[in-house]
Amino acid sequence: MQRATALLLFIWRKWKFIILVLLVNFAFMYFAHLVLNVTFFKPKLNRDEPMQLQGMNGMLEGFKPERIIRSVKGKEESNLHIRAHNVSFRIPEDSTDCKITQDQFQGGEKTGNPLIDNYGLAGHELTPGGAGRGVVTIQADQSRLDQVMEEFRVNTLVSDVIPLNRVVPDSRINGCANLSYPASLPNVSIIIPFYNEWPSVLLRTVYSIVNRSPRHLLHQIILVDDGSSLENLKSLPDYIDYKFPKGLVTLIRLPQRMGLIAARMKGVGAATGGVLVFFDSHMEVNVDWLEPLLFEVSNNRSTVAMATLDYIEPDTFLYHYNVNYLTRYGWSWNMIFFETFFRADQIGSKTTDPRPGPSMVGAAFAIDRDYFNYLGGYDQNMSVWGGENLEMSWRVWLCGGRLMHVPCSRIGHIARAQPYSFPGGRKQVTNFNYERAIRVWMGNYSRFVHSIDPEMETLDVGDLTDREDIKSKLKCKDFKWYLDNVWPELNIYDETVQHWGMVKNTAMNLCLDNDNYLFQAKSPAFLKSCVNRIDLQGFSLTQAGHLRTTLQCLTPLESENQEDLQVMLRDCLVEKAATWTYTEEGRLVHTESGLCLD
Numbered sequence: 007m008q009r010a011t012a013l014l015l016f017i018w019r020k021w022k023f024i025i026l027v028l029l030v031n032f033a034f035m036y037f038a039h040l041v042l043n044v045t046f047f048k049p050k051l052n053r054d055e056p057m058q059l060q061g062m063n064g065m066l067e068g069f070k071p072e073r074i075i076r077s078v079k080g081k082e083e084s085n086l087h088i089r090a091h092n093v094s095f096r097i098p099e100d101s102t103d104c105k106i107t108q109d110q111f112q113g114g115e116k117t118g119n120p121l122i123d124n125y126g127l128a129g130h131e132l133t134p135g136g137a138g139r140g141v142v143t144i145q146a147d148q149s150r151l152d153q154v155m156e157e158f159r160v161n162t163l164v165s166d167v168i169p170l171n172r173v174v175p176d177s178r179i180n181g182c183a184n185l186s187y188p189a190s191l192p193n194v195s196i197i198i199p200f201y202n203e204w205p206s207v208l209l210r211t212v213y214s215i216v217n218r219s220p221r222h223l224l225h226q227i228i229l230v231d232d233g234s235s236l237e238n239l240k241s242l243p244d245y246i247d248y249k250f251p252k253g254l255v256t257l258i259r260l261p262q263r264m265g266l267i268a269a270r271m272k273g274v275g276a277a278t279g280g281v282l283v284f285f286d287s288h289m290e291v292n293v294d295w296l297e298p299l300l301f302e303v304s305n306n307r308s309t310v311a312m313a314t315l316d317y318i319e320p321d322t323f324l325y326h327y328n329v330n331y332l333t334r335y336g337w338s339w340n341m342i343f344f345e346t347f348f349r350a351d352q353i354g355s356k357t358t359d360p361r362p363g364p365s366m367v368g369a370a371f372a373i374d375r376d377y378f379n380y381l382g383g384y385d386q387n388m389s390v391w392g393g394e395n396l397e398m399s400w401r402v403w404l405c406g407g408r409l410m411h412v413p414c415s416r417i418g419h420i421a422r423a424q425p426y427s428f429p430g431g432r433k434q435v436t437n438f439n440y441e442r443a444i445r446v447w448m449g450n451y452s453r454f455v456h457s458i459d460p461e462m463e464t465l466d467v468g469d470l471t472d473r474e475d476i477k478s479k480l481k482c483k484d485f486k487w488y489l490d491n492v493w494p495e496l497n498i499y500d501e502t503v504q505h506w507g508m509v510k511n512t513a514m515n516l517c518l519d520n521d522n523y524l525f526q527a528k529s530p531a532f533l534k535s536c537v538n539r540i541d542l543q544g545f546s547l548t549q550a551g552h553l554r555t556t557l558q559c560l561t562p563l564e565s566e567n568q569e570d571l572q573v574m575l576r577d578c579l580v581e582k583a584a585t586w587t588y589t590e591e592g593r594l595v596h597t598e599s600g601l602c603l604d
Contacts, residue, residue: 108253112221119249121171125217135168138175138418140324159422160288160320162204168323170206171213174418176293177316177327181358182414187297191304193225194296194372195279199269200287201232205239207288207420212255214290223296225279227255230272233263265390266368271383274375282378286369290318290325292416299372299415302360307377308407310398312363313370313415320422332413334363336495336524337396338556339454340541341440343367344524346495348411349580360410364493365399370417381405382476385442387468390428393439400447403492405482442467446477449485454499458541495526495579497554499546505588506546509553509603510536512592517543518603520555526577531560551585551597552578559583560603562596571601 104117116123131137141164143151154162176183196215200208208229215227229246231239246255258272270284281303283296295313302311316327333345334352343365352361368391381401384394402409428435441462444452456463489498499506509518517536520543523529537543546554553560559578562571576583585597594603 104249104251106251108226108251111251111254112224114221117251121169121213121249122216125171125213126173130169130171130173133169133172135164135172135323137173138325140319140322141167142322155321158202158204159424160204160207160420161322162206164321164323165204165206165210168206168210170209171217172210172290174214174290174292174325175327177325177416177418178293179330179332179357179413181356182294182298185298185358185414187301189222191223191297191300192280192374193223194219194281194283194300195225195273195277195375196227196283196285197230197270197273197277198227198285198287199230199232199266199273200234201263201266201269202234202236202239203287204236205242208239209245211285211287211289212250215285216250216254218291218293219296223300224254226253226277228273228276229255229257230269231257231259232265232269233260265388267384267388267391267394268386271386274378274383277375280375281372282375283372284369286419288318288420288422289369290418292316292418295415295417298412302410302412303372303374306408307374308402310366310402310407310409311360311372311412311415312366312409313412313417315367315370316416316418318418318420320420323420325418327416327418330357332361332411334361334411335365335367336493336557337365338496338524338541340458340522341393341396341436341455342522342524343396346524346526358413360412362492363409363411364403364488366395366409368395370419377407381407381480382473385439385473388439388442389435391424392432392436393443396440397443397447400443400485400488401476401482403488404447404485405477405480437462438465438467441465442470442473446470446473447485451485451489451498454540458539495557495577497544497546497556499540499544502549503546504549504551506544508536508538508543509545509594511604518545518560519543520558520575523575524557526558526580528563528574528576529558531573531575547586547588547594550583551587552583553586553594553603554578554583560586562599562601571596571599573603 104119106115106117111117134141143161143163151161151163154160198208198211212227212229215224229242231242243257246257256276258276260269260272264272274282281300283299299311299313302309314332316325318325332348334348335343336346337343348361353359354361381398385397388394388397399409424432437459440455444455444462445467448455452463489496510516511518511533514533515536516533519532519534521529521532521534522542534543541556544555545560548554555575558575560573561576561581561584562573586603587595587597589595595601596603
């Protein structure tokens with residue numbers, strides 16, 4: 007015993023620094039795993055025995071661990087190479103074919119694909135990325151990591167390590183788990199366009215739908231390949247035939263890139279389900295996501311039911327969300343699309359009730375198929391991507407429909423920078439699309455958009471006859487109705503006002519500026535050089551005496567010092583807006599305190 011103690015003391019004295027480093031490292035890893043919700047993935051650098059991982063290859067072979075990282079030949083870390091990146095959809099000879107049909111699948115039969123049949127078994131949460139944890143690569147080839155992030159804007163190295171059928175945390179708000187839905191809901195066709203999407207990212211989207219949707223409601227999943235050139239996607243048809251029930255997943259391949267909008271319409275043409283749901287190719291659905299959407303659509307055919315988006319980090323695939331928080335989406339005259347929160351008057355008697363929203367994101371919404379066609383579908387003369395979500399939002403509201411956020415439907419989405427090219431540049435493409443929508447729906451309110459970006463007014467956007475015909479046929483309302491009833495937060499600078507324009511401090515030659523602040527929470531106002539931009543420096547003194555900018559009102563903070571009040575930008579509708587008087591001497595006076603804006 008004494009010898010053992012002496013030996014331990016000797017080891018401690020000689021190696022205590024290394025032991026402490028190892029203990030600290032272990033503690034950090036454990037803390038990160040439990041608290042920060044990340045898993046560390048360290049490629050093994052043993053030249054004799056490659057590391058075994060359940061990555062994309064293992065998942066394709068039904069949870070069979072496979073050596074997917076080869077030995078490093080030499081001492082340079084840059085030689086590290088992840089073989090899964092070159093395998094794509096390889097199917098092993100001993101793998102089981104999925105021979106059942108779509109009808110048998112909907113009847114509950116096993117598919118023969120372990121990624122479906124074994125979904126949710128105990129232990130799934132312990133796999134890399136399980137329970138929505140992020141995966142962090144360490145000692146990886148940094149140049150390779152930089153390369154894939156530059157090309158795909160998502161960490162494909164990490165994606166290949168995470169199971170294709172991983173489990174994600176239940177992100178629904180309180181009360182959703184207690185709701186029940188009728189069994190007789192309409193079935194659904196899910197349309198997923200993609201262009202050069204990395205295979206494991208695309209397949210994880212599909213498997214999440216298959217594994218977390220009621221089988222009797224899942225009529226078809228339509229993948230539309232928008233002219234991809236990625237070599238790894240060439241064997242996708244074989245994988246679909248081999249791994250999914252016959253008829254459940256359909257692949258449409260376009261001969262050349264046509265853009266997201268056209269690709270979606272190709273999917274619509276192949277859809278036969280009662281309801282359409284549009285997806286991006288980098289999403290993961292949450293628990294019981296589908297029934298809440300279908301319930302709202304079945305109750306009101308003219309409802310567009312929108313899920314709430316959770317966030318999947320593009321570098322680690324961490325699935326995260328704001329607990330018991332719901333987002334709605336707004337837009338400004340500079341055509342910026344943003345997230346904001348709901349007003350109290352928009353929330354029903356229960357927090358799980360649907361809530362109206364002024365605009366939608368491009369994906370994660372459900373719409374009755376006949377109603378979608380009745381509305382005229384997407385504007386197929388729009389180019390590639392962008393603006394279609396706002397155009398559809400305006401059209402739905404103005405032509406008798408409604409956009410509703412459904413609190414109990416959650417879908418994870420990888421929010422990443424666009425990895426795709428746009429003919430002529432992204433700004434030119436999106437401005438073209440926005441201008442087509444603006445000319446059809448905004449009427450004279452386009453003056454605000456064009457004052458911010460005059461070049462848009464001169465664009466040749468092609469023939470709009472078919473879109474104008476839809477507007478006339480459906481007897482759609484004027485845009486003023488939308489601004490008054492759906493998006494009253496957006497200021498109409500020159501209507502029902504005493505004065506409007508820029509607020510200038512002539513002594514300092516500076517103008518009051520909202521700093522392009524888009525949100526409802528309070529924020530400081532600024533004095534900046536005058537730039538003649540209404541989205542930044544446009545203010546209105548309304549008939550009610552409110553000093554209003556694009557999305558907020560100017561209101562002093564409450565303070566014990568009534569001689570020097572700080573003014574802030576605050577929501578005009580949620581909070582009580584201050585009143586101001588404009589004097590003959592050119593001063594803006596705060597009515598309550600009698601102080602001048604300085």
